[in-house]
Amino acid sequence: MPPPQHGGRPLTPPPHGREATLLPPDEAGHRGSPDSTAFMCPHCEAVLSNPAAAQCDNCLRPLRQQAPVLRVVFPSGELKISVGQHLVLGRDAGQSPVASTFTQYDNVSRRHSTVWLDPSGTAWVRDEGSTNGTFVNGERLPRGVEAPLRDGDQLRLAADVTGTVQLA
Incomplete structure (x- = not known):
């Protein structure tokens, strides 16, 4: 005996368990096309x-977590660092894309330090000598030593260039 049909298509039992959340049934009770995946909570x-x-x-539970961002606010400008980005702080435009933030400070080295945000959201700084x-x-910080940064920390380059760390 052939399987029961509806509208020319074989009737299939409704999905159950995890399968039901992945492919929602359409209005006729059939599964949708493979690209009609339902949105699911990543937790439950x-x-x-x-x-x-x-x-x-x-x-x-929250559904979206924003990617962490490190901001360092100096009197001469605010720097924004995304996950995976390493940013050299210093006065040399050839080595630091934010050199204009520090050019007015003669006591900041051309390649002073590096700040970055790792994939886990931890911010770091390293003195570059x-x-x-x-x-x-x-x-x-000793030369070449990496130190974690936390929200609210004060990051100082040389004697008088102090920035506030903001992690969001």
Whole structure:
């Protein structure tokens, strides 16, 4: 006996379990095309009624986490560093894309220090052998040593160029 049909297509049982959340049935009870995947909560795997929602209606956990960004606010300008980006701080435009932020400070080395944000969202700074030092919250970093930065830390280059670290 041939399988029951509806509209020329074989009837299939409705999806169940995890499969039901991946391919929502269309109005006739059939699975949608492969590119009609439902939006799911990454935490509890519930189907989202509103994919643009900030939190899951089922488990109430946030749905989107913004990529972390490191900002260092100096009196002469604000620097923004994204995940994976390494930014050299210094007065030499050939080595530092933000050299204009520091050109007025003669005591900042041409290649003073490097700041970056790793994939886990941790911010770092390393002194690049500067003449007058790189300081985190008043403590001088030894040449080549990497130090973590936290929200609210004070990053000082030489004697008088102090920036505030902001992690968002």
